[in-house]
Amino acid sequence: MARPELMVAIVGASRGLGLGLATEFLRRGARVIGTVREPAGGSGLHALVGSADGRLEIETADVTDGEGIAALRQRLARRRLDVLMVNAGVAGGDAQGYEEAFFRTMTVNVLGVMNVVRTLSVLMADNGALAVMSSGLGSVGRNSSGGMEPYRSSKAALNQSLRSFAAEHADAPWSTTAIAPGWVRTDMGGPGAPLDVETSCRGVADVLESRLGGRGCAFLDYRGEVIPW
Numbered sequence: 189m190a191r192p193e194l195m196v197a198i199v200g201a202s203r204g205l206g207l208g209l210a211t212e213f214l215r216r217g218a219r220v221i222g223t224v225r226e227p228a229g230g231s232g233l234h235a236l237v238g239s240a241d242g243r244l245e246i247e248t249a250d251v252t253d254g255e256g257i258a259a260l261r262q263r264l265a266r267r268r269l270d271v272l273m274v275n276a277g278v279a280g281g282d283a284q285g286y287e288e289a290f291f292r293t294m295t296v297n298v299l300g301v302m303n304v305v306r307t308l309s310v311l312m313a314d315n316g317a318l319a320v321m322s323s324g325l326g327s328v329g330r331n332s333s334g335g336m337e338p339y340r341s342s343k344a345a346l347n348q349s350l351r352s353f354a355a356e357h358a359d360a361p362w363s364t365t366a367i368a369p370g371w372v373r374t375d376m377g378g379p380g381a382p383l384d385v386e387t388s389c390r391g392v393a394d395v396l397e398s399r400l401g402g403r404g405c406a407f408l409d410y411r412g413e414v415i416p417w
């Protein structure tokens with residue numbers, strides 16, 4: 189179980205896996221800051237506030253809005269994050285063709301996510317765990333089937349960027365992790381996926397907690413198994 193005082197920030201927590209992680213960490217007694225893009229309310233995260241005993245704060249952030257992310261850092265300046273999980277991502281399936289799918293996935297999944305990592309990492313607590321939501325499809329070593337090339341490429345690029353960031357911060361007192369949540373029944377994963385959100389998020393939360401106090405960069409799935417880069 190998480191320590192009651194654990195401070196967890198989840199970027200992209202309105203629905204799907206981000207919402208599942210917020211739910212799981214609240215269940216474990218943590219304090220959670222979750223971000224959504226739509227401040228007006230109505231998201232799954234907003235629906236959690238009433239049952240969260242004051243341990244859930246909702247912030248607004250779009251990972252592609254650099255000024256908005258810098259403003260978020262200012263609002264959180266006094267906080268120290270034990271866990272920072274940048275979960276936001278798109279599959280690009282609704283894009284008009286290959287070029288647009290590439291542009292969208294790279295813009296959100298790589299540029300946007302890494303800008304959040306670089307901007308909010310200054311808020312990390314000693315012995316914390318900084319993570320991004322990657323995908324098994326981002327593994328170059330395991331790609332023998334092809335398919336979903338823009339999305340795969342974006343997650344491979346995200347992994348590469350995270351490793352560069354981790355290498356540049358080799359002396360930082362926190363760990364860095366790219367996590368593959370499995371294939372999960374969300375809006376992105378679709379109804380035919382084998383895993384439910386609860387099972388994946390329990391595993392991802394366990395992995396994040398296991399990385400507290402660690403160092404270096406790892407690519408792990410939701411069961412804690414190492415994935416080849």
Ligand SMILES: NC(=O)c1ccc[n+]([C@@H]2O[C@H](COP(=O)([O-])OP(=O)(O)OC[C@H]3O[C@@H](n4cnc5c(N)ncnc54)[C@H](OP(=O)(O)O)[C@@H]3O)[C@@H](O)[C@H]2O)c1
Nearest residue numbers: 200202204205225250251276277323371372374375376377
């Ligand atoms: N489901 C799977 O099988 C699976 C497998 C491997 C990896 N993943 C990864 O897991 C993460 C979550 O996926 P999911 O299945 O939960 O997808 P989802 O149900 O489509 O949810 C995506 C989440 O990302 C947020 N988001 C998208 N673009 C954003 C932006 N520009 N700024 C801020 N937030 C943004 C969405 O917010 P809005 O509600 O505002 O759109 C939503 O909260 C993604 O990174 C995905 O690539 C998923």
